[in-house]
Amino acid sequence: MSVTTPEALLPLEDEPTITFADLGLPQNIVRKLAENGVTTPFPIQAATIPDALAGRDILGRGRTGSGKTLSFGLPTLARLAGGRTAPKRPRAVILTPTRELAMQVSDALEPYGDVLGLRLKVVCGGTSMGNQIYALERGVDILVATPGRLRDVIGRGACSLDDVEVAVLDEADQMADLGFLPEVTELLDQIPPGGQRMLFSATLENEIDTLVKRYLVEPVSHEVDAAQGAVTTMAHHVLIVKPRDKAPLTAAIAARDGSRTIVFVRTQLGADRVAGQLREAGVRADALHGGMTQGARTRTLADFKDGRVGVLVATDVAARGIHVDDIDVVLNVDPAADHKDYLHRSGRTARAGRSGTVVSLALPHQRRTIFRLMEDAGVDASRHVIGRGDLFDPDVADIIGARSLTEVQAESAMGAVTHAEREVARLSRELERAQERATELREEAERLTGRAARERGEDPAEAIARAAEARQRALAEAEREAEREALREARRAEKAARAEAARQHEDGGNRRAGGGGGFRRDDRRPYGRRDDRGEGGYRRGGDDSRNRGGGFRRDDRPSFDRRDDRPSFDRRADKPRWKRES
Template sequence: MSEKTFSTLGVPAPLVAALTAAGIDSPFPIQVDTLPDTLSGRDVLGRGKTGSGKTLAFSIPMVARLGGALAGGRRRPGRPLGLVLAPTRELATQITNTMVPLADAYDLRVTTIFGGISQARQVAALKAGVDIVVATPGRLEDLMKQGFLHLDAIEITVLDEADHMADLGFLPIVTKILKATPTGGQRLLFSATLDNGVDKLVNQFLHNEVLHSVDEANSPVAAMTHHVFETSGNDAKKDLVYKLASGTGRRILFMRTKHHAKKLAKALTDAGIPAVDLHGNLSQPQRDRNLAAFGEGNVKVLVATDVAARGVHVDNVELVIHVDPPMEHKAYLHRSGRTARAGAEGDVVTICLPTQQKDLASLLKKADIQVQPQKVNANSPEVLELVGEIAPYVKPAPREVKPQGGGGNSTGKNAQRKRALREAGAANGRPQRVTREGQPARDRSGRPPANENGTRRTGANKPSTNGGARSYGSAAGGGQRATASASSRPTGAGQRQRSARPQGR
């Protein structure tokens, strides 16, 4: 049988041209299996491992359908025709990046909607009119509640990584969103598993669906090689991690916690191995900046939590390292799927301490991964073979030092003036505090500062004020204070009245 092409699968010529321009000439198995059904308008349930080409499998039929539908200019503000739901911001962004070149062939507008950033631009895009929305469920629901987005015109809906949406607790929101779309619309659902309620979504919202599975041996993920490296303890593990991170190719190191991901990225950078981190504590601009540095090759090491296990697609990631083994097998598969994508080859290393051997064996069994553990150190031949050429040492950039003192706001001449005043006070045997303007400050009691001889200014040099304020006696009077009587001092709400005190006691 002749090899299938996008044209023979029924993909319209404008999209074939767009794919060719992007260097995509041959369809992957999931695309060969699903495109005849999706292009004909049928509901499809796709099951398969990550990295098998699912994004194009649903992007092509969505753009093909809506490109023809918009020939008559049906675009309306706040009422898109296509919807893609994804569990994470990173995956939503990746889907959009894949879809836009195809959408451009038909002059379709695509926008991405997710939380963690201001909604102003997203609202502006919806008001201007968009054709396809790629969104995370939470922010999409918010905009629907605010009346900026309506789903009554949706013709085709895609749920990507439905099992991960279930893991994150999104299914109740997803159910509400799907109920807001027309019942006659086309629906495509992609998921590695059908547990945790995903099967209920299939039963409720897909009609006469066709099932396609891409778990067969010819899946591109079969080009992935797995390794388990056992180490004797934490010190040996640290040396092994640094060695694995030191190669010239791109590699992703997975950690369980945000704190440890940030800490390891900094430690590697300080050791001359530039690294960036990716985790939930970063703002969206920080995430974008770090991913751009990794994707463009300025930094070859990405240290991440499971937030990067889905949706981060960077070409030529040669090595995935589970520095901390994940908690469950699905996370292992999705983490590992950052390498060996789109038919490329890649390696996956899991570092295992003695106390983790039993749990890791169980996890790999559930993931259907068969691998023989190896006891290694940082200089073992098996390790050096994976590392390959060592990248040159990169001197860490100096870290910015915040100015000290004055609340961090004093710089230049102002800071110098304050420092000189402090030193002058210290020379008189008493450190002196100053105000922002460089003037002597009052002490905690509110009194003026002491003079050079240690005494305070008195009534002889500071006249009293009206209204019952304290007055200071003359120097001859020994600095005795006279306090206004209660009758001459107004009392506020809740202020305790004090009786007049005899002077000179």
């Protein structure tokens, strides 16, 4: 059985409206949904919940943001209501690829679990395993977990999957991309047969299809949106930019008034760098990546959701599973690794039927790679070359919020100037306070030095003068050390800048594989052996092998063959042998 629904997530006006009460959910859940303002199910929910309540295995496919969490979460809660859970033996397990997604699933389901008296617990890395084990010992009805941490907890004997009745695998394709399927298979093998299995994935490739055939029994298939990424409420744009214009355009797009933006980059270093550049341009931005502690990641995500930070600069791994409402723009500063990552990034906007814009910045040599990626993703993106003229076309002006490239560059420069002036003012205030404090400490030191000299019977003035001279020597040495440290820091910064420039140069993929702007295989500059090398070189082989620069030919260069009269170091039969005396 397969149910395919339209791409639009909101029901059509001429169709009869289906409510959650019509789907067979418990009245406690329906009332709680109404209190939260949720009355009309999304298509994937309307299609999935009745079959899930009937206990059938579910195979769901739909893009992120289609409402899958409630599709499997509400039936799971309804099925477990009224039952009893033993310590360390949860009755339902929901596996997610990332800790952020695990927390979001738990947050989404916890209000409805409370009305049914069911307890949920997140088991993931980056948080206290002791607290997780303590909760399992008290009894957890539904465990929302990442595969690696759950395997570790089971290995410590703190959890058993023998009582699991419902197993859910959310974002299975992302687990495959992250290499988690061996852990997933190991965990699913521990769940006793006969229970309910639900698997949700945006794509059904070879590895996912293997999981379906191995663990799902006669699954009911439900699909929302095509496997490709076409969404009518989402607009895609590619801006071809020069390297010097990339940072100003990033700041211009991120600084749009009333806009909430996610910026995607490839690396953790890139996330910190871009977030710092945006803050210097006056944009409230923060970075989110795997190098941060879980507490810092949670605070950053909370600031973004609450509107205290308007721009989130994230890596792909850290941003997997992020659900934030009303994201207007997704900006790809670095190209996605493949079309699946591009679709995942794009899915952060245009959620639940809302509109959104996806903008990808591409350097000239990245054009072919970007266009091929769009074709693989099934996306029809408009293409704009920035820098051919001073004025933007209307679409680009709407995206960037400025009329010309010059204005964008001016705004970026003015933002940097404002940030620098604020930093100068802050440092000036700190310097004044430090100077006042230094004066107070110097006066106190001279007073104590004079007192100590009088106690020893010495002249206080001489003692103070000696102390001042020693202080001047120490200050001079500190200044020299500061200069040396500044020089070392400048060298480190230069090295990091070269590495970052090399990384950006390679971001579009191998130029031979189609990254526009590079050399073609047939017309690239030859770097082979040259016949006209200068003085000191020589050619090998050929009839005319005479050196044109005065070097050696193969036949008349000095010989370094073994000489017969050189000293021999062969072992001699009559050389003395050292033996340990008994």
